[in-house]
Amino acid sequence: xxxxxxxxxxxxxxxxxxxxxxxxxxxxxxxxxxxxxxxxxxxxxxxxxxxxxxxxxxxxxxxxxxxxxxxxxxxxxxxxxxxxxxxxxxxxxxxxxxxxxxxxxxxxxxxxxxxxxxxxxxxxxxxxxxxxxxxxxxxxxxxxxxxxxxxxxxxxxxxxxxxxxxxxxxxxxxxxxxxxxxxxxxxxxxxxxxxxxxxxxxxxxxxxxxxxxxxxxxxxxxxxxxxxxxxxxxxxxxxxxxxxxxxxxxxxxxxxxxxxxxxxxxxxxxxxxxxxxxxxxxxxxxxxxxxxxxxxxxxxxxxxxxxxxxxxxxxxxxxxxxxxxxxxxxxxxxxxxxxxxxxxxxxxxxxxxxxxxxxxxxxxxxxxxxxxxxxxxxxxxxxxxxxxxxxxxxxxxxxxxxxxxxxxxxxxxxxxxxxxxxxxxxxxxxxxxxxxxxxxxxxxxxxxxxxxxxxxxxxxxxxxxxxxxxxxxxxxxxxxxxxxxxxxxx
Numbered sequence: 001x002x003x004x005x006x007x008x009x010x011x012x013x014x015x016x017x018x019x020x021x022x023x024x025x026x027x028x029x030x031x032x033x034x035x036x037x038x039x040x041x042x043x044x045x046x047x048x049x050x051x052x053x054x055x056x057x058x059x060x061x062x063x064x065x066x067x068x069x070x071x072x073x074x075x076x077x078x079x080x081x082x083x084x085x086x087x088x089x090x091x092x093x094x095x096x097x098x099x100x101x102x103x104x105x106x107x108x109x110x111x112x113x114x115x116x117x118x119x120x121x122x123x124x125x126x127x128x129x130x131x132x133x134x135x136x137x138x139x140x141x142x143x144x145x146x147x148x149x150x151x152x153x154x155x156x157x158x159x160x161x162x163x164x165x166x167x168x169x170x171x172x173x174x175x176x177x178x179x180x181x182x183x184x185x186x187x188x189x190x191x192x193x194x195x196x197x198x199x200x201x202x203x204x205x206x207x208x209x210x211x212x213x214x215x216x217x218x219x220x221x222x223x224x225x226x227x228x229x230x231x232x233x234x235x236x237x238x239x240x241x242x243x244x245x246x247x248x249x250x251x252x253x254x255x256x257x258x259x260x261x262x263x264x265x266x267x268x269x270x271x272x273x274x275x276x277x278x279x280x281x282x283x284x285x286x287x288x289x290x291x292x293x294x295x296x297x298x299x300x301x302x303x304x305x306x307x308x309x310x311x312x313x314x315x316x317x318x319x320x321x322x323x324x325x326x327x328x329x330x331x332x333x334x335x336x337x338x339x340x341x342x343x344x345x346x347x348x349x350x351x352x353x354x355x356x357x358x359x360x361x362x363x364x365x366x367x368x369x370x371x372x373x374x375x376x377x378x379x380x381x382x383x384x385x386x387x388x389x390x391x392x393x394x395x396x397x398x399x400x401x402x403x404x405x406x407x408x409x410x411x412x413x414x415x416x417x418x419x420x421x422x423x424x425x426x427x428x429x430x431x432x433x434x435x436x437x438x439x440x441x442x443x444x445x446x447x448x449x450x451x452x453x454x455x456x457x458x459x460x461x462x463x464x465x466x467x468x469x470x471x472x473x474x475x476x477x478x479x480x481x482x483x484x485x486x487x488x489x490x
Contacts (some may be wrong), residue, residue, distance in 0.1 A: 060434025134191025
């Protein structure tokens with residue numbers, strides 16, 4: 001790790017609710033002069049949320065979707081990070097890896113600072129202090145979860161440290177990191193409310209903590225740990241989330257309704273909050289991979305950076321009549337001259353009804369899902385299948401999602417058949433949300449799925465060493481011998 005930075009000296013922007021995104025900056029302050037009042041803690045917690053703004057673009061798209069057979073980049077874009085990721089031409093010098101590492105550890109450091117100070121600050125309402133501790137623990141666990149599934153073993157830092165002190169923290173085993181995540185989320189779930197009202201909507205909840213905990217248990221139950229007792233743990237915590245329907249979450253009547261700006265904070269368990277208006281708080285994802293010459297009535301500012309495509313493999317995998325397909329992607333568009341043009345592109349978050357409020361291609365106001373009820377439903381069905389086989393309860397959850405997509409229900413399947421059904425349902429329901437690559441790795445299906453596709457598209461195959469990314473080169477160079485590199489990378 002290059003530095004564990006001090007963050008109080010930088011601008012802290014509130015990222016809990018859209019009304020809180022646009023706040024006055026705190027400048028020219030240091031740690032000793034800042035943490036004095038309840039309001040200081042409130043603003044510092046908002047600063048932890050602020051680090052989430054970069055997560056979807058880097059962690060969910062670049063390091064997950066682009067890595068999978070959902071996405072294809074032509075050879076002419078070989079100079080771009082997204083080509084290297086898609087074609088598995090990875091080195092430790094790749095800038096996206098350093099960005100991911102730095103973003104994650106900056107959020108951890110922000111959370112550490114709040115947790116180190118919060119008990120020393122007087123609160124008018126001690127329940128609010130407990131809740132904010134829970135929020136920071138949830139966000140810290142989320143950052144460590146992104147690190148461990150990306151890099152494997154990483155440094156575990158639980159308190160505020162200086163850049164010099166950080167050089168004494170080596171990588172610890174991935175199992176240790178997962179155990180820490182479980183502890184953090186278990187505690188967070190006891191401190192957080194099921195839901196919020198008013199301007200607090202969008203903060204971490206008890207259900208978000210339980211849902212992320214269930215996801216962590218599935219990773220622990222699968223490759224490379226195979227601690228299968230965690231399927232039972234996942235069943236227990238995910239069932240609590242499912243039981244809170246209508247009190248803590250809502251199942252949208254249509255798939256398309258979920259991905260509209262007007263639906264922010266309605267259908268997700270946890271989402272990254274974005275705000276348009278040219279304040280640097282906008283979402284770049286909607287315009288990430290759209291055609292450069294798309295009709296400006298749909299997107300006034302064109303594409304933002306990436307020029308890859310939804311793969312033909314993804315498109316051909318949808319069943320006929322699946323209503324989700326053309327919410328997620330399209331194969332034709334109208335250009336600025338009004339001519340219909342063929343090209344595959346993702347449009348999942350491209351809400352043209354909100355285009356008038358944006359001021360650049362990276363300024364969309366729509367939120368990005370980190371955890372959705374449908375993800376929990378499918379994770380729960382998977383955990384039940386692994387412990388009890390394809391029960392009626394598990395089948396009903398999948399069929400509820402399929403019915404909304406306009407598809408017939410499934411029945412009479414074996415445990416192994418249901419595993420593949422769940423893989424496909426997760427690929428389609430959660431496409432372009434950044435979960436599919438991790439699903440392939442943890443279920444042990446990565447090489448079987450990816451190698452035929454890579455052979456066809458890039459004339460290569462991979463082995464298990466490429467299921468993790470390398471530790472960034474600059475981190476390896478900070479203190480020689482502090483970190484070891486992941487196998488398969490120099």
